[in-house]
Amino acid sequence: EKENFVITPRATDYSQWYQDVIQAAQMVDQSPVKGCMVIRPWGMAVWDELKDELNRRIKETGTQNAYFPLFIPMSFLSKEAEHVEGFAKECAVVTHHRLCADPSGKGLMADPEAKLEEPLIVRPTSETIIWDMFRKWISSYRDLPLKVNQWANVVRWELRTRPFLRSAEFLWQEGHTAHASKEEADGCAREMLDVYAEVAEGILAIPVVKGTKSPSERFAGADETYTIEALMQNGWALQSGTSHFLGQNFAKAFDVKFQNADQSAELVWATSWGVSTRLLGALVMTHSDDAGLVLPPQVSPVQVVIIPVGRGKKENDEKKVTAALKSQGIRYKVDDSRDNMKPGPKFYEWERRGVPLRVEVGPRDVDANKVRGEDDGRGDLPFDQTNFAQDIKKQLQDIQTGLLDAARKRLEENTKTVASYDELKTKLENGETGFFLVPWKDDAVNEETIKTETKATIRCFPFAHNGPGAVNGKKCFYSGKDATHMALFARAF
Template sequence: MAKNLTSRAEDYSKWYNELVIKADLAENSGVRGCMVIKPYGFAIWEKMQAELDRMFKETGHQNAYFPLFIPKSYFSKEASHVDGFAKECAVVTHYRLKNDENGNGIVVDPAAKLEEELIVRPTSETIIWDTYRKWIQSYRDLPILVNQWANVVRWEMRTRLFLRTAEFLWQEGHTAHATKEEAIAEAEQMMNVYADFVENYMAVPVVKGLKTESERFAGALETYCIEALMQDGKALQAGTSHFLGQNFAKAFDVKFADKEGKLDHVWATSWGVSTRLMGALIMTHSDDNGLVLPPNLAPDQVVIVPIYRNEEQLAAASEVAQELMTGLRAQGMRVKFDNRDTHKPGWKFNEYELKGVPVRIAIGPKDVENGTVEIARRDTLSKELVAVDDAIAYISNLMTEIQENLYQKAAAFREEHTTAVSSYDEFKQVLEEKGGFISAHWDGTAETEERIKIETKATIRCIPLDDDNESGSCMVTGKPSARKVLFAKAY
């Protein structure tokens, strides 16, 4: 199975596409640009959902659901928002089909044209702010802290499983506040929640920062982001949180009466992550043998494979396996016992290596006899013989060790592939020969930013929040620069 994978060094893009399919995560569907997320891939997404949902609720947010269809007129109310999404919108124009009178099958009934076209949700700010107008009258109604788990459609011509598809799954938070300060604090808080999740559950280190004006979300006054670095040296935007100011409140006339009875527009945020996180997870940790999953998100953290030649040996191995499963599950671990007689142990080992299961336990006749088990780590591909009596404690410690090892390995890679440059020639050389994040001064103008993008295909990923704000000169124009920004080619 895994032996058929193209290596990362040979063709990273091909390796990624093959791995997604061979590891049973997703596949292309009969609808162009859309994917089928298979059970194993969806199980990982469910783990992501569960942890994020818990974190949202712990910060006071509640889940709701809003319509998939948005009247076209809603989009015209916030000019920069419609400009940002106009080219990606799928539009519903009719509400009925009929049999063709000339026998050419099913056709759209021309008599069933909608009075107003409906946009298939690319994001929900407009429909939600139209709803919030009915919910908000006074300061007592604020804040509104709502999240939605949903699908969205953004018409894409060039697609790649998980990273860019016409339809994808995500969550989108939409909050309303009485003051500017509250809204900014909310946007920052949610960026930190995302960073916490990505680093501590996905084991992916991120840079927290602000987007430049040209890279901001359409309709936002400020976009906070977390940026991750993939093994091919390209960046991936892992999550965004937007301070929307009063733009949407003014567009949809959402006002509240404060404690003195004075009317004012509310302040807003929106924030989201999507199934693109699956792509980040795959590309940060996986190797030429297949998927590598951090224990915190693995559907199966431990798989037990018996090795046997007859029913008696299977029964003996099963007894040991049952004892281990009971102990490991009591520790909160997700364990699978694979006693299928349709596949040999070697085939199973390959399968679980390809699927990235963090720990594999093999129990053979000699292990039963000696009171030992063979424990294999997916992250290092190392094996260890461990006494059955010690196995539960050993594996429990291993979960923490593997999670930390994956994070440290990714952090070391990022550090090695983050380069500070002072000249444009050096910038282009590093971008071409090494890739990764490049830290450099920029004069703050959209013109210089666009020139760099056109000439090198690199974009400003973010203005890092933890930067030391050291002033200098723009690497392109030589003009004064207040701080360095982070550039990279990106997904």
């Protein structure tokens, strides 16, 4: 908005830098409701690119989209004990269905005569209401597997918020499935984790570590939680997507049974899985720099911005350039409506908004078979309608690959091993960050102690380091007892 708005450098204040980048890119704005965010059109456009890609892949797994109510009867939440305990502190509750004038004359109040028979919860997640429906929809093994997904908003009453990363209301997709066997359900939960990892790496250019959450970090009501963990530029971790194997916990709580081929009744097996607008926070913190937002071309709403310069037969030139880009399916925008603005400030603004390529077209450029490209390292680009667009396409692919390679290198360089807990503690006290891979004997009390003393948590037990025999002969770096897992510790958002 304001050209002279200065982005705080990362090295000075990482947290402020993050806020400045998303503000300068016009992704979000402050909301009149504390703890909530307004997602502006540019932020929504990035989410839409991600959403479209993910939606397609979710459907490819045989999952169908549906929609369930925003309000959940309080009694539903009480049915699965662990689940209610996990969410109780974050629930927003609706108790009345009408307002009336306050007798004191000071505005409005909840009408005492409009009290609901049963309070309603604004959904923090939809397992309970979906399982109430599954009971109606499932009777035989022929009804399985049942796989539904919804794109929705959820509310978790957070006190300390940060746009995209943590807010009282956020957007997400949540998948819920029911299966005839444990193996099939667990396989579905793992398949969805793979889908998330592929989208993170292939579309957002964010490398992730796949693994299992420790029992104390599991989703409330799950038997296993699988996660993708990303490492941000400041060396802190960000949980970027989770997939849960729910066992038969919700089937028991909501009495969801199916008749198997032998005509006997069995409880179904379940999964749930989701990613949210938090992925946009991961995107910002993985690639952006002190000049502003950096978007990988795959997820950028505009991949090339064309800025006309000078006067002359520019409309014809623009048409030739845009026709070439259109032929290759490249998303472009011509910034020709703001005559009061010089090309320089336009370039600067589109750079802050993360557009991968910025091209200027002058009155004689097309005739001279060249246009000028910015930040592609080569100045003038040869222009002929076919090769120009292919050249742009190749540059976009190179930018995408370059961002992923840089992030992968950072992840590798910042994944470390430590010999002892004292060494970990010292490193963290000295401001060192990153992933710390250590042998670990699973123990919730010790895990909590480490969290209290260092603010580091177990991000996951990485699949890649927990194969058969991975901990043979290894001792826990904290307790000295025989290790049960290789664990990844880090400070996290």
